[in-house]
């Protein structure tokens with residue numbers, strides 16, 4: 001009887017540890033839904049919303065960003081874009097020229113996936129209208145090693 005409970009306890013503790021620390025069973029490869037699971041990529045009421053979300057995440061090289069664009073209804077029109085600013089200055093000025101564009105004007109996918117293959121600082125935002133200055137942007141720091149990763153999506 002006692003041995004049975006001890007075994008149960010050990011298995012429970014092991015499972016709990018794996019759950020708390022996915023780095024023990026997986027390396028990189030977390031797909032972070034930008035803004036959280038139910039977010040649609042758009043200007044939010046709180047201009048610090050996306051940056052606050054970004055600070056809450058731990059990004060490791062090999063992870064991905066998932067921008068959820070909402071249901072696609074109209075072709076050739078798109079309310080939002082996904083751009084990567086080349087550096088902090090362009091990001092601060094909301095100037096995407098020289099950066100990467102992950103969504104063309106003519107495309108309207110429901111999800112835009114951005115790979116984060118290498119460590120460094122990366123700056124993302126929307127290039128439509130004044131959305132960037134209104135907070136539809138964030139920067140992230142991608143690290144190289146999954147040391148002490150806490151599993152958060």
Ligand SMILES: *[C@@H]1O[C@H](CO)[C@@H](O)[C@H](O)[C@H]1NC(C)=O
Pocket residue numbers: 088089092121139
């Ligand atoms: C970007 O530049 C601004 C102003 O120069 C600075 O306050 C900010 O800390 C920089 N951000 C990053 C992520 O380096």
